[in-house]
Amino acid sequence: MIELKGLTKRYGEKVAVDHLTFTVRPGVVTGFLGPNGAGKSTTMRMLLGLDHPTAGDVRIDGKRYAQLKDPLKYIGALLDAKAVHGGRSAFHHLLCLAQSNGIPRARVHEVLDTVGLTAVAKKKAKGFSLGMGQRLGIAGALLGDPEILMFDEPVNGLDPEGIHWIRNLMKSLAGQGRTVFVSSHLMSEMALTADHLVVIGQGRLLADTSMADFIRQNSRSYVRLRSPQRERLLDVLHEAGVTVAEAGDGALEADGTSAEQLGELAARHQLVLHELSPQQASLEEAFMRLTAESVEYHAHTAVPGAPGSGPGAPTSGPGAPTSGGALPGAGGPGWGEGWQRRRKGA
Template identity: 60%
Template sequence: MIEAVNLAKHYGAKTAVGGVTFTVKPGMVTGFLGPNGAGKSTTMRMIVGLDKPSAGTITVNGKPYAKHHDPLHQVGALLDAKAVHTSRSAYNHLLAMAATHNIPTSRVNEVIDMTGLAAVAKKKAGGFSLGMGQRLGIASALLGDPQTLILDEPVNGLDPEGVLWVRNLAKHLAGQGKTVFLSSHLMSEMAQTADHLIVIGRGQIIADAPIATILAGSQQARVRVRTADTARLGQLLSANGVQVQNNERETLEVSGVDSRQIAQVALENQVLVYELTPLTTSLEEAYFDLTKDSVEYHSQEFDDAAAEPAPALKGLQKR
């Protein structure tokens, strides 16, 4: 279990984490989400003692990380997959870590097989691809068979098979009663992996709830309606204060009313409808809704594919 109480981190006048309180419980996969600069990495670094809190406390399995006499058995962490001796082989990297905790060589071989590194175990880590580096980082985190696993962007650089493996691994470990805390910018993957979400923005917790609750809380009834008479049906529905968007030919997206009510309006006014499909809110939509006021770094929006290109790109266009 990970417990933060009024946890804060300041760098001079800048507040990276502003007095947050949360608990990451065992037996489930907890996802950690937030925009760039929100405080995710700083929080994870404080959990494992790489950054010292300016205020508050953070404990893992009842103690600050530095107080554990057997940290590899308590906490396995992947925060930076590149943090390896580049001239050392994957096998020797893991063997050196194992020696610090009297972990048997058999466990080194076990995590190498588990993470798919057997074919490259004797090769230098400095020559690894991004995906292989991630696998080595995960192997390092698993080495002590820890009670708590912290993974920062664990699927970064992995192929589809590797992504599926990480998903199943996280669920398997949570099923064993372990604490699994992971971050990812891949919303579709987080939606399939996490049971619970903690969302941070500008150093503050803005959501801490089961993923189903977060999806339901941001969800307004939406229905896709197909009809040849979009103008008339849209006008009829809008007259009752319903939001109607005409995004495609013969298609409306209606918010704030359910399929039965739309069908009733269409029937009463003799408008032929040939599709009524309830739409569910995706995690990506819920996330954007939660963090819309917490994004520090905004990218340029491209609303029109035919928009004038930026000056730096004009010279690259076909003539």
């Protein structure tokens, strides 16, 4: 169990982590999600006592990290796969970590075997591929057979087989009742592995919810409509009480009404439709919406309300390329925002 209370890190004027309070529980994989620069790595470094918090507190099983005797037996972490002396062999790298925490030498061979590096155990780490480096880092995390595991972007740079392996590893570790805390900036990755979700943006907590709830709240479905008689269609929809938003490309998006009903409605008013298609917003879009206003480094061409991914670029937001940080949600409240408010109220 990891408990954060009001954890804050400030670098001069810049706030990297802003009063984070949440708990990471055992038995599930907790995804730690946020865009680049959101403060995920800084938070993880403070968890390990590497960076000193400006304010607030982190507890590992109720203790401060520095109070842990042989900390690798409590918590194993993969922070950066390159945090290894390249001139040292994989075996010696793990051996020096094991010795510092009184872990027997035999365990080094065990974890090398677990991650599949036995064949290259005597090779220098600088010759390792990114994937092998990640495996070595994971071997280091598993070394003390800890109850808590923490991985910072573990699938970065891995091939599909490696990604598959890590997903299964995390699930099986959580299945054994361990606490698994894994960061990512990819919602799609988290959707596959995490049971619980903590989302941060610009160092602030945006969501702390179960994956199932997140999906239920955010897998919004809507119908995309296009018509040459756009103004009349808008009037008709409005009269029928259908909530509608404008997509950037002249199409309309209707919430809460089925495609069948909309088609019949259009037929009754003898409107020509060029498109009538049910859509499902992806979790990735939900995540981007949630973090849109807190993304630190916007690409200038990207409109936060209309991420160009997925078919039809579904948008309920303003669509028009307004300023970079505008909140989505002209047609109906930005549901990311509303949801966020609900979470905070809960």
